[in-house]
Amino acid sequence: xxxxxxxxxxxxxxxxxxxxxxxxxxxxxxxxxxxxxxxxxxxxxxxxxxxxxxxxxxxxxxxxxxxxxxxxxx
Numbered sequence: 001x002x003x004x005x006x007x008x009x010x011x012x013x014x015x016x017x018x019x020x021x022x023x024x025x026x027x028x029x030x031x032x033x034x035x036x037x038x039x040x041x042x043x044x045x046x047x048x049x050x051x052x053x054x055x056x057x058x059x060x061x062x063x064x065x066x067x068x069x070x071x072x073x074x
Contacts, residue, residue, distance in 0.1 A: 006046045007057045010034070014062040027065040034066065 013033060020026035034043060047066065049055060055063045 001042055001045055003045060003049050004057075006042060006049065010046060010062045010066075011057075011059045014059040014065070017065075018059070018061045023061075027061060030061065030065040031069050035069070 013030060017026040017030040017033075020029075034046070038046075047069075050058070050063065050066060055066075058066075
């Protein structure tokens with residue numbers, strides 16, 4: 001999967017959760033959504049991008065939601 005496409009998809013999900021009134025719940029549920037619905041290679045690709053490129057192009061809510069879960073990428 002193309003990294004740019006993963007970034008676009010993650011940011012779209014982030015836009016949805018960014019509208020939630022409870023920011024902590026939004027970040028938690030965003031991370032849970034990616035864990036639940038993205039296949040392992042997609043998660044690995046996104047977490048690799050966060051590690052190698054500091055998440056360039058990802059929205060702040062996506063970065064905040066996913067950084068604590070890097071070890072769970074598989």
